Amino acid sequence: MEIELQEIADFIAAIPPFDRLPGAVINQITRKISIRYLRRGGDLPPDNTKEPLLYILRTGAVSLFSSQERLLGKLGEGDICTFFCMEDEHHHFVVRVDEDTLIYTLSCKTVQTLLAEYPDELAYFHKTASHRLNQTVSEMQLNSSISSTLLQTPIRNIMHTPVITADSSITIREAAQLMAEKRVSSLILLQADKPVGILTDKDIAKRCVATGLTRNTAVSEIMTSTIITVGSHTDAFEAMMKMTRKHIHHLAVIDNGQLNGIISVSDLMQLEGRNSVYITNAIRKAKSIEALEEQSRTLPQLQRQLVQMGVPVNRISEMLTAVSSAITRRLCKLAEEALGDAPVPYAWVAAGSHARREQSGHSDQDNALIIDDRMLPEHQPYFTNLAKFICDGLARCGFVYCPGDVMAINPRWRQTSQVWGDYFHNWITTPSPKALMYCSIFFDLRTIYGDETILQHLRQEMLQLTPKNELFLAHLTHNALKLKPPLGFFRDFVLVHDGKHNDTLDLKHNGLAPIVDLARIYALAEGVEAVSTLERLNSVAGSRALSSNGAENLRDAFEFINTLRMRHQAQQISDGKIPDNYLSPSDISKLERAHLKDAFKVIQTLQSYIESRYRV
Amino acid sequence: MFNFIFGYESQRRRQLKKVAAAPLKQYLATPFPDLKTPIDRVPILALDFETTGLNAKTDHILSIGYVAIDGLAIQLESAHHQIIHTIGDLREESVIVHHITDDKKSRGLPIAEVMPRLLEAMCGRVLLVHYAHIEKGFLRQICQQLYGLAPVLPIIDTLVIARKRLDQRTTLYSPGDLRLFNLRQRHNLPRYRAHNALSDAIATAELFFAELELKKYTTPPPLKSLIQQPWSR
Numbered sequence: 001m002e003i004e005l006q007e008i009a010d011f012i013a014a015i016p017p018f019d020r021l022p023g024a025v026i027n028q029i030t031r032k033i034s035i036r037y038l039r040r041g042g043d044l045p046p047d048n049t050k051e052p053l054l055y056i057l058r059t060g061a062v063s064l065f066s067s068q069e070r071l072l073g074k075l076g077e078g079d080i081c082t083f084f085c086m087e088d089e090h091h092h093f094v095v096r097v098d099e100d101t102l103i104y105t106l107s108c109k110t111v112q113t114l115l116a117e118y119p120d121e122l123a124y125f126h127k128t129a130s131h132r133l134n135q136t137v138s139e140m141q142l143n144s145s146i147s148s149t150l151l152q153t154p155i156r157n158i159m160h161t162p163v164i165t166a167d168s169s170i171t172i173r174e175a176a177q178l179m180a181e182k183r184v185s186s187l188i189l190l191q192a193d194k195p196v197g198i199l200t201d202k203d204i205a206k207r208c209v210a211t212g213l214t215r216n217t218a219v220s221e222i223m224t225s226t227i228i229t230v231g232s233h234t235d236a237f238e239a240m241m242k243m244t245r246k247h248i249h250h251l252a253v254i255d256n257g258q259l260n261g262i263i264s265v266s267d268l269m270q271l272e273g274r275n276s277v278y279i280t281n282a283i284r285k286a287k288s289i290e291a292l293e294e295q296s297r298t299l300p301q302l303q304r305q306l307v308q309m310g311v312p313v314n315r316i317s318e319m320l321t322a323v324s325s326a327i328t329r330r331l332c333k334l335a336e337e338a339l340g341d342a343p344v345p346y347a348w349v350a351a352g353s354h355a356r357r358e359q360s361g362h363s364d365q366d367n368a369l370i371i372d373d374r375m376l377p378e379h380q381p382y383f384t385n386l387a388k389f390i391c392d393g394l395a396r397c398g399f400v401y402c403p404g405d406v407m408a409i410n411p412r413w414r415q416t417s418q419v420w421g422d423y424f425h426n427w428i429t430t431p432s433p434k435a436l437m438y439c440s441i442f443f444d445l446r447t448i449y450g451d452e453t454i455l456q457h458l459r460q461e462m463l464q465l466t467p468k469n470e471l472f473l474a475h476l477t478h479n480a481l482k483l484k485p486p487l488g489f490f491r492d493f494v495l496v497h498d499g500k501h502n503d504t505l506d507l508k509h510n511g512l513a514p515i516v517d518l519a520r521i522y523a524l525a526e527g528v529e530a531v532s533t534l535e536r537l538n539s540v541a542g543s544r545a546l547s548s549n550g551a552e553n554l555r556d557a558f559e560f561i562n563t564l565r566m567r568h569q570a571q572q573i574s575d576g577k578i579p580d581n582y583l584s585p586s587d588i589s590k591l592e593r594a595h596l597k598d599a600f601k602v603i604q605t606l607q608s609y610i611e612s613r614y615r616v
Numbered sequence: 617m618f619n620f621i622f623g624y625e626s627q628r629r630r631q632l633k634k635v636a637a638a639p640l641k642q643y644l645a646t647p648f649p650d651l652k653t654p655i656d657r658v659p660i661l662a663l664d665f666e667t668t669g670l671n672a673k674t675d676h677i678l679s680i681g682y683v684a685i686d687g688l689a690i691q692l693e694s695a696h697h698q699i700i701h702t703i704g705d706l707r708e709e710s711v712i713v714h715h716i717t718d719d720k721k722s723r724g725l726p727i728a729e730v731m732p733r734l735l736e737a738m739c740g741r742v743l744l745v746h747y748a749h750i751e752k753g754f755l756r757q758i759c760q761q762l763y764g765l766a767p768v769l770p771i772i773d774t775l776v777i778a779r780k781r782l783d784q785r786t787t788l789y790s791p792g793d794l795r796l797f798n799l800r801q802r803h804n805l806p807r808y809r810a811h812n813a814l815s816d817a818i819a820t821a822e823l824f825f826a827e828l829e830l831k832k833y834t835t836p837p838p839l840k841s842l843i844q845q846p847w848s849r
Binding site: 005007008030031032033034035036037039048058059060100102105 | 656687688689690691692693695803804805806808814815818821822825826828829
């Protein structure tokens with residue numbers, strides 16, 4: 001071995017499965033490498049490729065698309081792209097070069113020969129590849145079922161027309177006014193009646209508000225001058241793929257040079273959401289708990305399908321939460337049918353992730369009952385039976401009983417508004433470890449069924465107390481900081497080793513929960529009513545509690561970690577496993593690992609800020 | 617007509633008639649790639665010398681490294697590195713720069729034993745170097761000494777390519793920007809241990825690829841547009 005090739009050999013030796021091979025084999029492999037440079041925008045394999053190659057990214061990045069142009073993943077430095085070595089499989093994929101990329105290539109045949117004595121390592125290539133193949137197959141099945149709405153809907157049926165246009169010489173202020181007036185999220189800008197650019201609400205936020213550009217600036221300064229278009233006969237699915245590919249949210253609909261309409265990603269999402277709408281409709285009509293159970297069973301598949309369709313994670317959570325709310329509501333109705341009308345008004349409230357609209361699949365049930373103060377002692381049995389009916393029903397629908405007993409069947413959490421008011425008052429004024437635990441559960445409440453005003457009043461009372469109560473906030477902070485992101489001293493992941501989930505990251509407790517906790521503290525400190533984490537972060541952005549930059553970072557981190565979790569769970573559902581929150585770092589690409597580290601760093605930073613603000 | 621007289625091929629043919637020594641004769645007997653060949657089909661040899669100084673007459677080669685490029689892909693299989701055994705002690709500063717000590721040097725081969733293999737690798741290939749002055753000067757000087765003739769050397773110089781590109785811009789640059797290491801950094805190419813003949817040869821090849829891509833051509837440019845004029849120094 002030329003010692004001078006050692007750097008390349010070292011690079012190779014650090015990448016699985018090569019990391020398990022002896023040095024001598026690594027050296028042989030290194031000798032067989034060709035180094036190429038790929039220009040951004042090109043495809044793999046490069047034009048003059050004569051035989052199937054294995055690719056190892058030295059610098060740069062590439063994206064993998066399915067043959068249906070669905071983004072399957074991204075590869076970065078140190079990632080391997082193996083599937084051109086699989087005879088039939090590469091027809092299912094397109095690999096696009098995102099950045100100028102320095103790439104090491106190896107002939108697949110050479111790898112086969114050199115690794116002949118290492119079947120396990122060789123199998124690694126097959127495994128990853130067949131794994132991907134699996135994914136494509138289930139995707140294709142999906143396209144025929146769930147996406148049929150998208151595939152069968154031509155753009156002209158859902159586009160907005162006429163298009164709101166303006167001359168490109170108007171100012172940003174005028175453009176914003178026009179958009180508000182016409183209630184649109186985008187504007188096509190014209191010059192001598194020819195479209196020259198597009199402006200969206202996001203452009204204004206990003207390029208004007210965020211940069212401090214004056215609103216008297218001409219709109220042409222911040223518009224996007226390349227307008228991406230589709231024809232009105234295109235199907236909605238293709239339009240969605242185009243948006244995904246180009247990372248945009250609006251497409252202009254143009255036929256024969258004529259601007260006919262505009263379509264946004266939310267139009268498509270609405271169309272796509274029909275599936276969950278269909279399920280919730282069926283739930284509303286369910287006549288028995290058995291019928292509800294049956295609908296509820298589709299929840300994991302719905303989650304998997306939405307993930308594979310590339311629906312943004314927040315929308316998935318919302319849709320899943322909508323389904324469990326529908327089930328709860330239907331159970332309340334069925335209970336009232338069985339038990340008769342309630343003697344006094346009440347509110348069935350959800351706590352935790354259900355209240356925050358952040359559910360993924362079947363979570364544990366967290367709920368409570370808040371009853372009107374006019375309740376009399378003889379009404380007690382009615383609500384006891386009501387709670388039992390609903391909680392048992394939820395359990396049968398797959399929402400297991402809360403291990404911490406935070407449910408309306410527990411008499412403690414089935415109380416009048418006044419008793420609840422006292423609870424909150426006590427928790428806030430005399431914080432104890434137990435009280436703080438309850439705070440983190442019961443400060444996230446949402447009325448699912450019944451009289452919404454009961455919870456509203458309670459919340460307003462509570463939010464008047466919290467911002468002033470620094471000691472309470474300090475205790476809450478101290479409590480929240482017990483959950484830390486899994487980054488060690490050397491900025492590497494600290495993995496779970498509990499015997500059951502070895503070598504994994506707990507995405508929920510070490511990733512999402514810390515952000516949820518932070519957002520709650522900010523909201524309570526600022527007296528903000530919002531309950532879902534992203535709404536809370538949006539509401540407090542730029543306040544005393546949290547800078548807008550910090551809010552944006554946390555939002556990104558939350559969405560990224562949540563996306564990984566949803567994807568992980570969707571895969572488990574496909575594999576027939578029970579979805580959990582334990583992700584093995586080796587299941588994601590190196591690039592995603594780097595992003596994940598960044599997300600954890602963001603959490604660490606904001607945790608340390610809040611720690612110094614509220615010292616106990 | 618001009619090319620016929622001064623071009624690489626005509627020079628090669630004329631020199632071939634004069635040379636007797638076998639290694640150089642074989643080199644000169646192999647035709648060079650046609651100047652119209654698209655660059656992705658030109659056989660190339662990326663080459664780097666580590667030397668005790670810039671003067672080919674008074675300084676010595678410490679080590680050489682080279683690797684072949686075919687189809688714009690660096691073929692590591694062809695990579696070769698050789699430490700040269702020179703006469704006389706090494707000057708201290710060059711030892712520090714190149715990490716080649718007297719002890720290591722003594723394990724090297726005399727240049728006369730190394731040249732035949734190098735010339736064989738060069739057969740039919742265009743040389744790719746960063747700052748051609750050194751490699752060109754030393755190669756010609758050594759061939760003159762060993763075989764009595766300084767051969768014609770078709771060369772692509774990445775420094776010249778980069779300089780042309782920087783000259784076309786309006787912004788100023790410093791001569792230091794043209795160093796291999798700095799240019800590579802600009803292209804986001806990985807950091808290699810500098811000043812090793814083979815890793816520098818590979819580094820030069822990668823830089824060449826990156827510079828080529830900056831030209832944003834639709835079809836690969838012909839060799840002619842990249843090669844040094846035969847009469848340039």
